[in-house]
Amino acid sequence: MGGDERVQNIVLGDVEVIRVIEWHEPFLPTSDFLPDVAAEVWTANADWLTPEHWQPDSDRMVIALQSWVLRSGGRTILVDTGAGSRRERPGMAPWFDQRESDLLALLAEAGVQPRDVDVVVNTHLHVDHVGGNTVDAGGQWVPAFPNAQYLIPAADDAHYGPGNASGEGLGEVDRLVYEDSVAPIHEAGQAVVWDGQYTVDEHLTLEPAPGHTPGTSVLRLASGGDRAVFAGDLLHSPVQILESCCNSAYCYSPQQATASRRRILERAADERELLIPGHFGALEVQRRDGGFALGQWAAFGPGSANGRTD
Secondary structure (H helix, E strand, C coil), rough: HHHHEEEEEEEEEEEEEEEEEEEEEEEHHHHHHCCCHHHHHHHHHHHHHCCCECCCCCCCEEEEEEEEEEECEEEEEEECCCCCCCCCCCCCCCCCCCCCCCHHHHHHHHCCCCCHHEEECCCCCCCHHHHHHHHEECCCEECCCCEEEEEEEEHHHHCCCCCCCCCCCCCHHHHHHHHHHHHHHCCCEEEEEEECCCECCCEEEECCCCCCCCCCCCEEEEECCCCEEEEEECCCEEEEECCCCCCCCCCCCCHHHCCCCCCHHHHHHHHHCEEEEECCEEEEEEEEEEEEEEEECCEEEEEECCCCCC
């Protein structure tokens, strides 16, 4: 992907939505990541899954590591921050362990400097959604966006943070992620820990959608006649629209994850909300035969309204 292809935009009502793609490549085998999705589902849909979402020869999912920039109400909102640069993530090579991030360079391509970001939304506190919260400043992790409020779901902060004194349900990577990507935000006084619902502005509202993690959230957009939902990791692949009861192997509460996914898909279909997931492109969703089907993919243009496209 060239620079132009990695920064894309669309306008929904009065909100510009910019997709920033750090990488788009084969990830884990489908049977490891989405074990409940039958092999036949992948092969039956190979015509549109390949090559954007599935690599048949290796049977690996293809995903994007991406963030979303919203220009809304005169402010700049960043939704999720990727995996960060040079982080210690044991067992997570080559995708996350000690990998270099070019998120800040891509944001600059979109016309966004770190000081310009007013709000950072962490949909949940997994490794690939909060790593870019901070940068290394002489051996100390500090907020990457010095003027931003960071909106952090309370249930995730309690689960991954020091409040979970027993460490129940946590692995080594979870502890490292909180230590280098979340704790410094608290220490800098830039964390806003929210519960229930949270109004970002007149167009944007956060609400809980637990299951993938205890505090997984979605961000709803309503502006003019346009509607969208930033669904984070409720889905990792579009096959989960077809197989909406199938969870990733990394869901904290599979039963809750299924319920949240189906609720968000139902509303997206019924209210014509554009579904904007954490790891693939945006699309419409339709009801079909008691389940769901893929609608039209959103047509993003290159670059951003205020950034470079050359």
